[in-house]
Amino acid sequence: MEYTSIKWGAVNEGDALPEKSREITRTTVVSTAIATRDFQDVHHDHEAAKKSGTKDIFLNILTTGGLIGKYLTDWSGPEGELKKVDIKLAMPCYPGDTLVGTGSVMKKYEENGQHLVEIGYQMATASGGPHAMGTAILALPE
Amino acid sequence: MSDELYDKLQSMIGQVTGPYPANDEVNAPMIRHWCEAMQDGNPLYTDEEYAKNSKYGGIIAPPQMVQAYTVPCLWPADEDKVLNTLEILTELMDGSGFPYVVATTTSHEYFTPMLPGDKLSYTLEFASASPLKKTGLGQGYFLTVLYTYKNQNDEVVCKQPFTIFKFKLN
Numbered sequence: 001m002e003y004t005s006i007k008w009g010a011v012n013e014g015d016a017l018p019e020k021s022r023e024i025t026r027t028t029v030v031s032t033a034i035a036t037r038d039f040q041d042v043h044h045d046h047e048a049a050k051k052s053g054t055k056d057i058f059l060n061i062l063t064t065g066g067l068i069g070k071y072l073t074d075w076s077g078p079e080g081e082l083k084k085v086d087i088k089l090a091m092p093c094y095p096g097d098t099l100v101g102t103g104s105v106m107k108k109y110e111e112n113g114q115h116l117v118e119i120g121y122q123m124a125t126a127s128g129g130p131h132a133m134g135t136a137i138l139a140l141p142e
Numbered sequence: 143m144s145d146e147l148y149d150k151l152q153s154m155i156g157q158v159t160g161p162y163p164a165n166d167e168v169n170a171p172m173i174r175h176w177c178e179a180m181q182d183g184n185p186l187y188t189d190e191e192y193a194k195n196s197k198y199g200g201i202i203a204p205p206q207m208v209q210a211y212t213v214p215c216l217w218p219a220d221e222d223k224v225l226n227t228l229e230i231l232t233e234l235m236d237g238s239g240f241p242y243v244v245a246t247t248t249s250h251e252y253f254t255p256m257l258p259g260d261k262l263s264y265t266l267e268f269a270s271a272s273p274l275k276k277t278g279l280g281q282g283y284f285l286t287v288l289y290t291y292k293n294q295n296d297e298v299v300c301k302q303p304f305t306i307f308k309f310k311l312n
Contacts, residue, residue, distance in 0.1 A: 001185070001189065001192070003185050003192060022181070028179075031178075031179040032179040032180065034175075034179070035172075035175045035176045035178065035179035035180070035210070036176070036179075036207075036209075036210045036213070037210050037211075037213040038210075038213060039213075039216050061245060061248060062206070062209055062210060063179075063180070065206040065248070065250065066176065066179075066180045066182070066204065066206045066207070067180060068206075069182070069204055069205065069206040070180050070181070070182040070184070070204075073182075073184050074182075074183075074184075078184050078185050078186045078192070078196070081252075082205050082206070082250075082252055083251070083252055084249065084250065084251045084252065085206070085249065085250045086247070086249040087247060087248050087249065088246070088247050089245055089246060089247065089248070134247075134249075
């Protein structure tokens with residue numbers, strides 16, 4: 001299979017990343033909790049989650065990070081390297097939500113021989129506003 | 143006004159616990175399970191043929207996966223367990239009347255890729271504490287701990303500051 005990667009030279013500050021949606025089902029919440037080895041009850045046990053004060057089970061933080069990483073490298077292609085990802089956590093993401101990823105290139109620069117871009121991104125739930133947002137730095141092939 | 147709890151927190155900054163070894167080596171099945179759940183088709187993680195010809199010479203783990211290798215086991219219980227930095231802080235804050243917690247920010251900075259066979263470990267350092275703050279949730283302190291993950295060659299894989307707000311209701 002052929003894979004392509006975005007070249008640093010072809011990226012401009014202000015470029016938008018494509019919007020991507022992911023339906024978050026109960027299976028998503030549970031399967032990602034287990035794949036990230038996070039067995040806290042609020043990520044798989046509805047009754048326990050309600051007792052803790054939330055309306056339902058919700059995505060764990062590792063998964064939020066994993067989905068942000070996927071969003072970024074789906075855009076860059078496999079030669080794009082994640083260097084740093086800052087995450088500000090906002091609203092929880094519940095089964096039934098749709099997570100919508102958006103982003104744009106905020107800065108393009110060279111440092112220590114690397115060709116870098118800084119991306120501002122947001123993962124929003126269609127129903128409840130922002131889930132997570134922040135900036136990320138990727139190294140791209142020249 | 144003096145704030146004894148804040149002074150106590152300041153005096154604890156720099157405390158480190160660990161290193162804590164990962165339960166499993168970095169391995170292809172856990173990488174595949176992660177990618178399956180995330181629906182991440184990056185061929186560096188999933189396509190041995192592609193990855194073999196990359197600069198890594200084989201598949202690597204998604205960098206965000208670093209913490210998944212080091213989550214404490216469900217079983218068996220660690221009989222000799224000593225509280226880690228985050229648990230020490232939680233105990234102090236709970237005992238000081240700030241029982242609620244919410245995670246506010248986290249960050250990953252990556253230095254060395256994770257390859258199958260790597261043995262990870264991490265340390266947990268108390269990095270900073272804010273003065274007493276009042277927010278929409280309640281009043282409390284923003285506490286930041288720093289996870290530093292290394293591999294078997296003592297190379298830093300990832301640094302992860304993690305900030306929580308420990309608070310009481312207004």
